[in-house]
Amino acid sequence: MADFTSSWANSGALLTVHRWVTVIGGLLLASVAVLVLCLQFGATSVDVRTVATAIMHLLRADQGGSATLGTPEIIMVQIRFPRVLMGFFVGASLAAVGVTLQALLRNPLADPYVLGVSSGSALGVSLAILFGIGSTFLLLPVLPFFGFVGGLLALLLIYRLAQSKGRLPIHSLLLAGVILNAILTAFIMFITSIMEPNRSAGLMAWLMGSLTAPGYPALGVFAVYAVLVLAVLMHKAQLLNVLTLGEETARSLGVETEGVKKQLFALTALLTGAIVSVSGMIGFVGMVVPHAVRLLIGSDHRLLLPASALVGGMFLALADTLARTVLAPAEIPVGIVTALTGGPFFLYLLLWRKDRML
Amino acid sequence: MRPSPRHGRWWAGLLMAAGVLIVATAAFPNTDDETSNMKRRQQGILTGMPFMAHVSAQAYVDDAGRRIYFAKPPARIVSLAPSITEMLFAMEAGDQLVGVTDFCDYPPEALKKPKVGYSNPNMESLVALQPDLVVAPNDFFKPDVIMKFEQLKIPVFILADKNVESIFVHIQTLGRIVGRSPKADAVAMQLREQVAAIKQRVQGIAPVRMLYVLNSHPLITVGPGSFIDQLIGMAGGVNVAAKSVTPYPRLSMEAVLQEDPEVLVFPVGKAEGISESEQQAWRQWSTMTAVKRGRLHQIAADWLNRPGPRIAKGLESLAAILHPDSVTSSQAER
Numbered sequence: 001m002a003d004f005t006s007s008w009a010n011s012g013a014l015l016t017v018h019r020w021v022t023v024i025g026g027l028l029l030a031s032v033a034v035l036v037l038c039l040q041f042g043a044t045s046v047d048v049r050t051v052a053t054a055i056m057h058l059l060r061a062d063q064g065g066s067a068t069l070g071t072p073e074i075i076m077v078q079i080r081f082p083r084v085l086m087g088f089f090v091g092a093s094l095a096a097v098g099v100t101l102q103a104l105l106r107n108p109l110a111d112p113y114v115l116g117v118s119s120g121s122a123l124g125v126s127l128a129i130l131f132g133i134g135s136t137f138l139l140l141p142v143l144p145f146f147g148f149v150g151g152l153l154a155l156l157l158i159y160r161l162a163q164s165k166g167r168l169p170i171h172s173l174l175l176a177g178v179i180l181n182a183i184l185t186a187f188i189m190f191i192t193s194i195m196e197p198n199r200s201a202g203l204m205a206w207l208m209g210s211l212t213a214p215g216y217p218a219l220g221v222f223a224v225y226a227v228l229v230l231a232v233l234m235h236k237a238q239l240l241n242v243l244t245l246g247e248e249t250a251r252s253l254g255v256e257t258e259g260v261k262k263q264l265f266a267l268t269a270l271l272t273g274a275i276v277s278v279s280g281m282i283g284f285v286g287m288v289v290p291h292a293v294r295l296l297i298g299s300d301h302r303l304l305l306p307a308s309a310l311v312g313g314m315f316l317a318l319a320d321t322l323a324r325t326v327l328a329p330a331e332i333p334v335g336i337v338t339a340l341t342g343g344p345f346f347l348y349l350l351l352w353r354k355d356r357m358l
Numbered sequence: 359m360r361p362s363p364r365h366g367r368w369w370a371g372l373l374m375a376a377g378v379l380i381v382a383t384a385a386f387p388n389t390d391d392e393t394s395n396m397k398r399r400q401q402g403i404l405t406g407m408p409f410m411a412h413v414s415a416q417a418y419v420d421d422a423g424r425r426i427y428f429a430k431p432p433a434r435i436v437s438l439a440p441s442i443t444e445m446l447f448a449m450e451a452g453d454q455l456v457g458v459t460d461f462c463d464y465p466p467e468a469l470k471k472p473k474v475g476y477s478n479p480n481m482e483s484l485v486a487l488q489p490d491l492v493v494a495p496n497d498f499f500k501p502d503v504i505m506k507f508e509q510l511k512i513p514v515f516i517l518a519d520k521n522v523e524s525i526f527v528h529i530q531t532l533g534r535i536v537g538r539s540p541k542a543d544a545v546a547m548q549l550r551e552q553v554a555a556i557k558q559r560v561q562g563i564a565p566v567r568m569l570y571v572l573n574s575h576p577l578i579t580v581g582p583g584s585f586i587d588q589l590i591g592m593a594g595g596v597n598v599a600a601k602s603v604t605p606y607p608r609l610s611m612e613a614v615l616q617e618d619p620e621v622l623v624f625p626v627g628k629a630e631g632i633s634e635s636e637q638q639a640w641r642q643w644s645t646m647t648a649v650k651r652g653r654l655h656q657i658a659a660d661w662l663n664r665p666g667p668r669i670a671k672g673l674e675s676l677a678a679i680l681h682p683d684s685v686t687s688s689q690a691e692r
Binding site for chain 1: 461476477572573575576577578581599601602603604606607608609610611612613615616618627642643645
């Protein structure tokens with residue numbers, strides 16, 4: 001352990017540009033490797049190399065012809081590739097939101113679903129399914145739209161409930177969020193209980209969290225949105241560092257804490273709404289990945305935030321690959337895999353470095 | 359160690375709570391239990407002896423292996439599944455039915471019967487109906503609900519649907535229990551003939567690969583071990599989810615494209631059809647044979663999902679979807 005603590009990459013070390021570039025660069029390379037690995041496996045025995053050569057041949061043969069793709073190419077290009085990418089972006093967003101909320105709420109149990117925004121999204125989707133509202137509009141799926149609107153409404157409600165005299169006290173934010181979460185979850189339970197069992201099974205499957213192969217327009221919209229929000233969060237990373245010292249200290253250091261808190265709450269809620277509306281509730285990534293990464297590289301958010309995002313993306317893409325293949329041709333809910341693989345690994349880290357936990 | 363006044367109040371509260379509890383337990387269940395326990399024991403003596411069960415025509419064994427004895431045909435029946443309600447109406451035992459589930463909507467008369475909930479039935483309203491028989495399906499059912507019935511001395515008959523033939527056997531068994539045997543036998547006979555005719559018609563025709571879409575996002579379908587999977591085979595189809603290990607799998611879209619279904623079947627409720635947008639979403643898979651040939655069909659979910667007397671209708675329409683050419687002539691006869 002001694003050699004580890006002295007290592008420059010480790011949590012004790014100061015953050016230098018060199019260290020930042022090395023860690024993030026390494027994780028980026030690892031992400032690309034993981035994505036290629038995930039593309040290799042699926043319910044069908046289609047592999048990357050044959051598909052790549054087939055597509056190369058096609059491109060060489062005629063320039064504009066994607067209509068002549070065979071089934072293996074379609075499986076790779078239309079199903080596996082968008083799904084793996086979606087998994088990566090969702091995982092990255094979950095982990096980044098988790099990091100931000102753990103710092104903002106100064107609560108190690110915080111995850112993207114703690115503040116009730118997720119339940120708002122889930123309720124929006126449940127209502128849409130209950131009333132049998134269709135699945136696409138202008139090439140984009142409609143359900144995520146309902147989810148997003150539900151999440152926004154929940155955000156506004158929590159914000160109104162939690163703020164007092166122009167301030168946003170952390171404890172009332174947390175309480176309002178948890179209670180609203182319980183109320184909205186009760187509504188969702190009510191909806192599933194009045195639906196016919198055959199139909200509520202579909203809703204339950206959706207709620208449990210699942211990644212499906214999105215169309216490219218939907219994937220593109222989500223990816224751009226997520227990257228934009230992540231970039232803004234990155235920009236605020238230094239403020240997160242100051243906030244973890246406590247609000248009093250932060251204020252005394254000249255940080256306008258109220259404004260920062262409100263912005264961070266809005267940003268995380270906006271991203272959570274989008275995540276839930278495309279993938280349901282995938283547990284564990286948002287809570288455990290930040291802790292694991294913090295244990296390994298320290299708690300400077302300028303490094304922790306992007307590193308967690310990359311690790312979260314890799315983790316979810318890998319977990320989803322397991323979910324897609326273990327029972328093939330059937331799939332299992334990805335949330336089961338994230339909990340069963342992430343949980344023991346986190347417990348191992350906890351035993352290994354209990355002293356560094358908080 | 360003198361107890362403070364606060365402590366005193368606390369102890370008084372505890373004592374009072376204990377007192378209330380004792381009074382309550384003494385007052386309520388005991389009186390009830392005494393008398394009914396005796397009845398129970400008698401039942402056990404009668405039905406516990408195999409030779410007696412054979413002698414008496416009123417002892418039946420349900421699909422959970424429980425033996426149930428009837429002194430006379432039940433006159434107040436509660437059905438806990440839409441399929442069971444349909445069976446009872448089909449054998450003209452509708453007047454004996456005093457309670458149904460929230461989902462019992464066929465025949466229309468069933469809508470007028472009092473409702474008792476579904477998988478977690480409302481015990482109070484159920485007991486208030488004073489049933490002398492509750493017929494329940496094996497699935498969606500919790501052991502503690504059955505135990506509650508046994509405590510209340512309400513006879514429960516459990517039906518487990520293993521295959522299509524078991525539906526017809528159930529109709530006949532229920533017929534004997536409720537005293538409508540001739541009608542029930544006739545219904546079962548007619549249904550058997552219809553199913554045999556469908557089977558014969560599709561025999562020798564090349565089976566058609568099909569996907570039964572229970573839910574599109576995420577994709578859920580039926581696999582081996584499910585009831586509908588059997589119907590698909592009987593109607594001259596091949597389920598593309600045949601390799602799945604679970605009866606209701608979330609199927610991988612990759613596997614669907616590889617197996618390349620020739621027909622997509624969407625079970626739909628009474629009001630809604632397959633929404634235009636859902637069809638649109640499926641049409642993006644332009645290399646799929648079903649999409650190329652435009653064979654996206656809808657089927658009345660209730661006919662296939664409910665293991666009741668309308669199963670022959672369901673099988674008929676599934677066969678008609680899969681093999682449209684073979685049906686036209688025999689459809690006209692009926």
